[in-house]
Amino acid sequence: MKFTQVRKKMEAENISQAAISAFESTFNSLVAGETGIIPEVTISPAGGLLTVEDDIAPNITQNPSLLSETVVLKLNGGLGTGMGLDFAKSLLPVKGDDTFLDLTAKQVVKMREDFGTNVKFMLMNSFSTSSDTLEFFRKKYPEIADEKGLELMQNKVPKLDRETFVPATCESDPSNEWCPPGHGDLYAALVGSGQLDSLLADGFKYMFVSNSDNLGATLDLSILTHFSESDAPFMMECCERTENDKKGGHLCVRKSDQQLVLRESAMCSKDDEAEFQNVSKHKYFNTNNLWIRLDKLKEIVEKSGGFIPLPMIKNSKTVDPKDDESQKVVQLETAMGAAIECFSGASAIVVPRTRFAPVKKCNDLLLLRSDAYIITDDFRAQLNPECNGVAPVIALDSKKYKLVSALDKAIPNGVPSLFKCERLTVTGEVIFQSNTKFVGNVSIVNKAAEAKVVPAETFENKDLDLTQS
Numbered sequence: 001m002k003f004t005q006v007r008k009k010m011e012a013e014n015i016s017q018a019a020i021s022a023f024e025s026t027f028n029s030l031v032a033g034e035t036g037i038i039p040e041v042t043i044s045p046a047g048g049l050l051t052v053e054d055d056i057a058p059n060i061t062q063n064p065s066l067l068s069e070t071v072v073l074k075l076n077g078g079l080g081t082g083m084g085l086d087f088a089k090s091l092l093p094v095k096g097d098d099t100f101l102d103l104t105a106k107q108v109v110k111m112r113e114d115f116g117t118n119v120k121f122m123l124m125n126s127f128s129t130s131s132d133t134l135e136f137f138r139k140k141y142p143e144i145a146d147e148k149g150l151e152l153m154q155n156k157v158p159k160l161d162r163e164t165f166v167p168a169t170c171e172s173d174p175s176n177e178w179c180p181p182g183h184g185d186l187y188a189a190l191v192g193s194g195q196l197d198s199l200l201a202d203g204f205k206y207m208f209v210s211n212s213d214n215l216g217a218t219l220d221l222s223i224l225t226h227f228s229e230s231d232a233p234f235m236m237e238c239c240e241r242t243e244n245d246k247k248g249g250h251l252c253v254r255k256s257d258q259q260l261v262l263r264e265s266a267m268c269s270k271d272d273e274a275e276f277q278n279v280s281k282h283k284y285f286n287t288n289n290l291w292i293r294l295d296k297l298k299e300i301v302e303k304s305g306g307f308i309p310l311p312m313i314k315n316s317k318t319v320d321p322k323d324d325e326s327q328k329v330v331q332l333e334t335a336m337g338a339a340i341e342c343f344s345g346a347s348a349i350v351v352p353r354t355r356f357a358p359v360k361k362c363n364d365l366l367l368l369r370s371d372a373y374i375i376t377d378d379f380r381a382q383l384n385p386e387c388n389g390v391a392p393v394i395a396l397d398s399k400k401y402k403l404v405s406a407l408d409k410a411i412p413n414g415v416p417s418l419f420k421c422e423r424l425t426v427t428g429e430v431i432f433q434s435n436t437k438f439v440g441n442v443s444i445v446n447k448a449a450e451a452k453v454v455p456a457e458t459f460e461n462k463d464l465d466l467t468q469s
Contacts, residue, residue: 002027002166003027003028005166005167006023006024006027006158006160006166006167007024009158009167010023010157010158013156015155015156015192016155016188016191016192016193017306018188018189018192018301018306018307019155019157019181019185019188019189021188021305021306021307022185022334023157023181023332025307025309025310026310026312026332027160027165027332029311029312030160030165030330030332031165034312036266036311036312036313036314037267037268037269038252038267038268039269039272040272040275040276042254042255043252043254043255043261043263044252045252045281045282046238046250046252046253046282046283046284046348047283049238049348049349050226050349051349051350051351052220052222052223052349052350053352056222056223056226057222060222060226060229062221062222062225063221063224063225063228064115066206066221066224066225066228067111067115067119067219067221067224068117069203069204069206070119070120070204070205070206070207070208070219070224071120071121071122071204071207071208072108072120072121072122072207072208072219073121073122073124073152073186073208073209073210074090074122074123074124074209074210074211074212075124075183075186075209075210075211075212075288075336076088076101076123076124076125076126076129076133076212077126077128077129077154077180077183078090078126079128079129080092080404082360082402083361083362083365083402083403083404084402084403084404084405084406085404087129087132088101088125088128088129088132088133089212089213089359090104090129090133090212090213091132091133091136092359092365092404093369094215094359094365094368094369094381095369095373095375095381098375099136100212100213100215100359101133101136102140103215103379103381104215105121105137105140105141106379107218107219107378107379107380108121108144109141109143109144110377110378110379111219114378119219120149120199120204121144121147122149122150122151122152122195123151123152123212124154124183124186125151125153125154126154126180127153127154130151130153133151134150137150149195149198149199152186152189152190152193152195153189153193154180154181154185154189155188155189156178156179156180156181157178157180157332158177158178158179159176159177159178159179159317159319159330159331160329160330160331161328161329162316162328162329162330165330168319168327168329169319169327170320170326170327172320173320176320176321180333181332182313182333182334182335182336183288183335183336184308184333184334184336186209186336187297187301187307187308187310187336187339188307188308191301191306191307196294196298197298199294200294200295200298204294205293205294205295206224206228206291206292206293207291207292207294208224208290208291209288209289209290209291209336210287210288210289213358214287214288214289214356215357215368215380215381216353216354216357216380216381217237217287217289217355218355218378218380220355223237223291223349223351224291226349227291232291232293232343232345232346233292233293233297233300233343233344233346234292234296234339234340234342234343234347235290235346235347235348235349236260236286236287236289236290236291236337236340236346236348236349237286237289237290237291237348237349237351237355237356238251238284238285238286238287238348238349238350239284239285239287239351239352239355240283240284241279241282241283241284241285242279243279245279245285246276246278246279247265247277248265248285249262249263249264249265249267249285249335249337250262250263250276250282250283250284251282251285251286251348252282254341259341259344259346260340260346260347260348261338261340261341262286262335262337262338262340263276263282264338266314266315267311267313284348284350286337287351287355287356288336288337289351289355289356290336290337300342308342309342310335310338310339310342311334311335311338311341312332312333312334313332313333313334313335314330314331314332314333315330315331315332316328316329316330317329354382354383357373357381361402362396362401362403362404362406363394363396363401364394365404366394366396366407366411366415366418367391367392367394367418368381369411370415370416370417370418371384371417371418371419372384372392372418372419372421384419386419386420387419390422392419392422392423393422393423393424395423395424395425395426396426397426397427397428397429400429406429409431410429410430410431410432410451411431411432411434412431413434414434414435415434416432416433416434416436416437416438417435417436417437417438418438420437420438420440421438421439421440421442422440422441424438424442424443424444425442425443425444426443427443427444427445427446428444428446428447428448428452429446429451429452430444430446430451430452430454430466431451432454433453433455433456435456436454436455436456436458437457437458437459438460439458439459439461440460441461442459442460442461442462442463442464443462443463443464444464444466445463445464445465445466445467446467448466448468452466452467452469453466453469454466
């Protein structure tokens, strides 16, 4: 009975039955007292994964004919609010005037030209990103904007009272009563919109999904061919974890049935934290680059009653994110990659770090905008060969450079040269110049209240104090 109020609220917003059923499954996990925790004793490390560089690319004959059966979908629901943006993060300029979506669109157009095949492209937008994104394509890439089924719309789900699990209310701003369901909503959105059936009817068999802010995630023909030949229903691209990745989720094997499973940080108890962060034991993390057999997805959806039963992720919040005294709520999410446990025979492969270059902070954005990254002829963002495979480590003052607007003020005339830099640490506010070059390990400190200009020189393995300049 508890779900009745939730159902009514969702139906009043014309949310699809597939999305309602998916949320009911997650809701039932909450009501049953499930925590979503995956204990360490129930899993073993994932091992024996093939690598693209050593096992797949050198030994496969690429099959371009698969491209006509393949859909490229970019998750594009995020506003980048953590970086101070109020528009789609993918519309942020990353190289010259080119945004994430410019480079993604150019990749698709180039691949279509090179292979003479109309590779299908889709975006999963949210209500926050839809209009800006579609307007962008209408203006700059009208040939893509006019294509059938370009947009897949992300659903929304109610926030729930933390004690009673009834839908939360916020009289001051009713939009606060809703939250995104996480990118696990991909499957419910495909089913509920009719897009899954439409794609299958049009002869599409494979879908490659990735985040729109990950310019390393391109449609790789060797990986596609391997996915096709392996006959796996689902395949996850993983990277090897380093100390910097230890707090993120990892791939593992459930002992009870030897099924591959994704364990996120929210699924780990405090007692298991040390093992969760043991990167020599749990070696692989999910890049969120996923390959899905659409016909197998349809089979699972039908078998499960119209949805995919994904593990619950529970987040405790307040209904008004700007008011700590407002109603205490839980927000229920699911993760797209967690579907790996729903596909019997699912697989994972190890990809190089070049396929995982997301922009989450201003550190990442400065690096991508600099000469440490180049844009290839097929519009991929790639580490400058001069970096010898190791990206510079950028550590901007987190209090000063959380927002993109602050970073833009620091580079009014262009980005300094970083391709020979190993590590750049900045404390305080500075103004860079485009003809400044950093080599090796450089530290800059400015304790003054006002921003200080970094001279247009080459700084090599130097500690620079601009406070009195």
